[in-house]
Amino acid sequence: MSITIKDIAKKANVSITTVSLIMNNKCHNIGEDTIKRVRSIIAEHNYRPNALARGLITNKTRTIGLLVPNITNPFFAEITKGVEDGLSEHNYNVFLCNSYNDIHKEKMYINVLKERFVEGVIISSTNTVTQDYYTYLKEQGIAFVILDRHDSQLQYNGIVVDDWKGGYLATQHLLQLGHRKIGCIAESKGLCNINERLRGYQDALKAHGVLYDEKLVVSADLTIEGGCQAALGLMAEQNVTAIFATNDLTAIGVYEAAIQLGKRIPEDVSVVGFDDISFAHYLSPKLTTIRQPIYEIGRRAAANFIYVLQNNTFVQSTEVLDVELIIRNSTASPRL
Amino acid sequence: MSITIKDIAKKANVSITTVSLIMNNKCHNIGEDTIKRVRSIIAEHNYRPNALARGLITNKTRTIGLLVPNITNPFFAEITKGVEDGLSEHNYNVFLCNSYNDIHKEKMYINVLKERFVEGVIISSTNTVTQDYYTYLKEQGIAFVILDRHDSQLQYNGIVVDDWKGGYLATQHLLQLGHRKIGCIAESKGLCNINERLRGYQDALKAHGVLYDEKLVVSADLTIEGGCQAALGLMAEQNVTAIFATNDLTAIGVYEAAIQLGKRIPEDVSVVGFDDISFAHYLSPKLTTIRQPIYEIGRRAAANFIYVLQNNTFVQSTEVLDVELIIRNSTASPRL
DNA sequence: TTGAAAGCGATACCAT
DNA sequence: ATGGTATCGCTTTCAA
Numbered sequence A, B: 001m002s003i004t005i006k007d008i009a010k011k012a013n014v015s016i017t018t019v020s021l022i023m024n025n026k027c028h029n030i031g032e033d034t035i036k037r038v039r040s041i042i043a044e045h046n047y048r049p050n051a052l053a054r055g056l057i058t059n060k061t062r063t064i065g066l067l068v069p070n071i072t073n074p075f076f077a078e079i080t081k082g083v084e085d086g087l088s089e090h091n092y093n094v095f096l097c098n099s100y101n102d103i104h105k106e107k108m109y110i111n112v113l114k115e116r117f118v119e120g121v122i123i124s125s126t127n128t129v130t131q132d133y134y135t136y137l138k139e140q141g142i143a144f145v146i147l148d149r150h151d152s153q154l155q156y157n158g159i160v161v162d163d164w165k166g167g168y169l170a171t172q173h174l175l176q177l178g179h180r181k182i183g184c185i186a187e188s189k190g191l192c193n194i195n196e197r198l199r200g201y202q203d204a205l206k207a208h209g210v211l212y213d214e215k216l217v218v219s220a221d222l223t224i225e226g227g228c229q230a231a232l233g234l235m236a237e238q239n240v241t242a243i244f245a246t247n248d249l250t251a252i253g254v255y256e257a258a259i260q261l262g263k264r265i266p267e268d269v270s271v272v273g274f275d276d277i278s279f280a281h282y283l284s285p286k287l288t289t290i291r292q293p294i295y296e297i298g299r300r301a302a303a304n305f306i307y308v309l310q311n312n313t314f315v316q317s318t319e320v321l322d323v324e325l326i327i328r329n330s331t332a333s334p335r336l
Numbered sequence C: 001t002t003g004a005a006a007g008c009g010a011t012a013c014c015a016t
Numbered sequence D: 001a002t003g004g005t006a007t008c009g010c011t012t013t014c015a016a
Helices: A005-012 A016-023 A032-044 A051-058 A074-088 A103-115 A131-139 A163-176 A192-207 A224-237 A248-261 A278-282 A294-311 B005-012 B016-023 B032-044 B051-058 B074-088 B103-115 B131-139 B163-176 B192-207 B224-237 B248-261 B278-282 B294-310
Strands: A063-068 A093-098 A120-124 A143-147 A158-161 A182-186 A217-219 A242-245 A270-275 A288-291 A318-321 A324-326 B063-068 B093-098 B120-124 B143-147 B158-161 B182-186 B217-219 B242-245 B270-275 B288-291 B318-321 B324-326
Touching (some): A005 A016, A005 A032, A051 B051, A074 A278, A074 B074, A143 A294, A158 A294, A163 A182, A163 A270, A163 A288, A182 A224, A242 A248, A248 A270, A248 B278, B005 B032, B063 B074, B063 B103, B074 B120, B074 B294, B093 B103, B158 B163, B163 B242, B182 B224, B182 B248, B224 B242, B242 B248
Parallel strands (some): A158 A318, A182 A217, A242 A270, A270 A288, B063 B093, B120 B143, B182 B217, B270 B288
Antiparallel strands (some): A288 A324
């Protein structure tokens, strides 16, 4: 049904080899007029080579897999866009997979992607890259770029941001405003980037001579609902004057909790988020948060891949991108 | 490098035909013990057939393409999730493409997807499906499902919501609250679903004996910024007491404009959105909006595809899903 | 400067 | 109940 290289060859009165050579720009030794004739026939029929057949023989499919926990989270949507943009410039396409933070689903997808012969997989936010899991990935014999995972011991291609600094900056900001009872919403599965943010929180506390109180740190799902639950406890039982939410979604949850408890932000409680998703700017009050270059993370992951694949090298390096405190209206000095 | 069907056949002392038959569960006539032996060898080596080779011969790649304008818009992220969920249950994978509402990019992607031999393409929100474009799609010889496009004349597989009803419901709600000067933020490219919403707005006005004033309808980019610009004009120059924003993103823009002009929602101006993206619930005040079953749209699109592909039939039908008015806190009676 | 033929990894038809 | 072989559409090596 679809037009093939054979058809083109026949119409142009040349062999399929010639057509192939021309299509791949390996036609140094082919006559100018032959090239022109073939090219025009290709154009005329809008012929495009079958990527499957091509991939089968070259082992280059120009596809990569992207594993995100949930595309519905604006953070991952933004990363996805960065990846797609970065890749499409190099004529790569992306298979999108939602892992729902389920490691089994993740492994299942890796298998699926392998049988599709993707040239690599970008993994955004696995549960945690344990030594076991890392070994597993290595065994797969595909290139990986892993996002958001710090681990000085495990060596892999990765893009991360300076999560520690983010946590420090956020907490320092609250301390400088005069807060002393600062809650923190972390999570329970031991995600290393969140742990880094927590370390930043602790170190800032220490630097300002404030005693670390583990009752003020609660674990939550990193969702709006999770943040709301956590904040409810923090505000009602611990009477914090400020909350550092380790991502913006949970910060939105804090807003929701504040409404339920009749507390005002920032008068009664200050909030700092993390990520700076676009909606942070449109909350009321506008959210003070730690900005990470989300789109850029996706672009870098893509660029990293292009580099690795083009140079046929397994670099093992982690790029660290910077973060920045964006002060908006959700933070103020505590009332006396 | 990777293990192939040949390797399995050799290890099991059978022909590749046998292995193939077993893998595809066409082994009615094959000895129990042979099956067991082969199966265990397959499992032992974690062998999975090369999807490229398979697709090359069967013309079934179990992949589909999904074209969305911008994955960063929560509306499309939600649709994407629905599509991916619906498809992955049937072992289909999805190529994600951002068209940025650029018809050239869209056509380019369709070509790319064709050469990857996707079994079909789900197109979410093209500029507009004109007769020309529709003809173009038909010529491609792939199955399409088109989302969000009403057109009784053009026949294709489609999923839409009752946009007219949504526009009517939104406007009626405002009228019943006592508003008479109701602005509407539409868009300029003639998207048919937005036009339907506008028709609903006009019909509601008429039904309530309110004269339609075209100065109250402004075109905008369907983004937060676009909505903000449009609302600025509507509020400052036209002095409307209420605004019907034809999507939630522009409604958020209205909130922003209200802040800039020092107006309060809903005391000074009421706002109704459209879509009910998850953030609508977390705006302050919470957004009154028209809910469409976004995730479900994606699922249905996927289901439609599965049906079409499994039955090898080109159904040409449009499913219409219902919408619903969700009253929250962004609407109130106008002050006297 | 061009073409013939082998082969990528699977499926499917026809034998046995 | 199992195997041989053509074939899918292309790239690549070698020969002419």
